[in-house]
Amino acid sequence: MTALDAHIYAVILAGGSGTRFWPKSRHLEPKQLCRIGSNDATMLVQTLERLDHLIPPERRLIVTHQDQMETTRRQAEGRCAHFLAEPAAKNTAHALALAALEISRMAPAEGPRPIMISVHADALIKNHEAFTQAVNRMIQTATAEKLTLLGITPEYPETGYGYIEKGQGLRPEAPVYQVNSFREKPDRATAESYIKTGRFLWNSGIFAWRIDTILDELESFLPQSLHSLRQLLEGYGVGSFNEVPRNELARTYNELPSIAIDNGVLEKSQRVAVVEADIGWKDVGSWDALDQCFPTDEKGNLFYGDVIAIDSEGITVDSDTKIVACIGVKDLVVVVSKGAVLVCPKSRAQDVKKIVEELKARGRNDLV
Structure with a gap:
């Protein structure tokens, strides 16, 4: 595997409570910090290992809950250089907004516009080579100002996943499509109908986009949230949320709505694309x-x-x-x-x- 270009950053979303994996998973040590399905490594460590040879530790950023930061840092030692602690769980839209603003100040002013790929720390991916190929296609698509998703070729009519409906093909040489619609977790009959059409993919929650593209769309669809977070950095004249007083970050963050990036931005944007792949992905949910x-x-x-x-x-x-x-x-x-x-x-x-x-x-x- 070949390392990605120096303007590519990885964001690892490592918050959440993992209540479906109680009693092994607890608030201070949720499922991504546990050995689930493995006797050797936690889900977080497996996620970081998957990025080896692609994106070096100095261009990796983990976003987690402040209560889980100590254990997260310890497990990620040597594999990630940057961390952000959310004062409260506000779902993925604000975790990704934090990450995008952080990387926009972290990246060099000169050179290509920075791109971030976002992955969850609690998913299973068995085919690492196919994952690498898919990431490269996602980055190429994101370069063209697309909010790019990774859609998984469905193996069976799963009722526990969200689905993405493929639209017009965007690249004749690759399985890259405009997104027509997002569908919530279906019942069995609906899931079976999705599979028969061949138009639907599992939504993996893996994203890639240019930093300026996602900030533009956040400005359009969650303007107050983006303004509040920007004001923290600009008001204190700092380059990182880690330099903002914790009480001020908490005060601002607690006023934000809890919303997923899918509902807050992706379902409303006209700039969303999906790369189809079979990477042996599963959401290890319970x-x-x-x-x-x-x-x-x-x-x-x-x-x-x-x-x-x-x-x-x-x-x-x-x-x-x-x-x-x-x-x-x-x-x-x-x-x-x-x-x-x-x-x-x-x-x-x-x-x-x-x-x-x-x-x-x-x-x-x-x-x-």
Whole structure:
């Protein structure tokens, strides 16, 4: 793999609570900071390793929540030179606005206009070579003032992902298209109809755009937010949000709406393109998704840690301390982590976040 040009920057979005992976994932150590689907490296470290040979550490920027900064810095040591701490979770639009403004001051004044590629720290990508090829196509498309998305060729009618509808082809030699529409997570029948048309892609949440292009679109669709953030830098005469007094950043940030970049900008812009690729991408969103993402044994079981299973099938077990023994069970999730135990049917794994809500209601913040 060849390193990308010096005007290309990587933004790693590494915030979030990861409540669907409780009890392993907690507020101070959410899923991107955990070993999910791996005994060797956290999801954040795997994401940074994926960027090796493409974008060097000095052109990487991690945006995370201030409460998670200490652990994030420790895990990213040597692999990322720049960090921004959000005082509050305000979804992706403002995390990316922060990053774009930061890079606009970080980049040299001379030379090509800087481009940022944004990735999430909690996704699985199995085909690194295809990922590299897709990133190069995204950057070429972003150069032409397009907000460029990476769309995944769907493998099956997934109901848990958002979809992108392909429009007119933009490059005859490559799978690059204008975006016709965005569709929210569909029901099964709708997802099946999307697959049949061949026009729809999974929305990976991986983006590339020129810094000036995204700032122009933020100015059009979220002008007050962009103005508020710019005023912080200009008002204090500083070149980085890390130099703004923390209380002032928090005050401004708390006044911003919580909105995703998709809803805030991409669904409204006329400058959105998508690069189609098959990179072995999966959004590792909950415990029941792991056996769709990683190899299981001949009985469909997936084990991490010290596990004994007899006459059991379709179970996912993850234990960081004690041995877990299962006899004659089927389609269960069993997790032992940080002094807590979770047992649930796979069909209810999406409801794990309700446990977190109940713990908060009971004042058990030591467990969340």
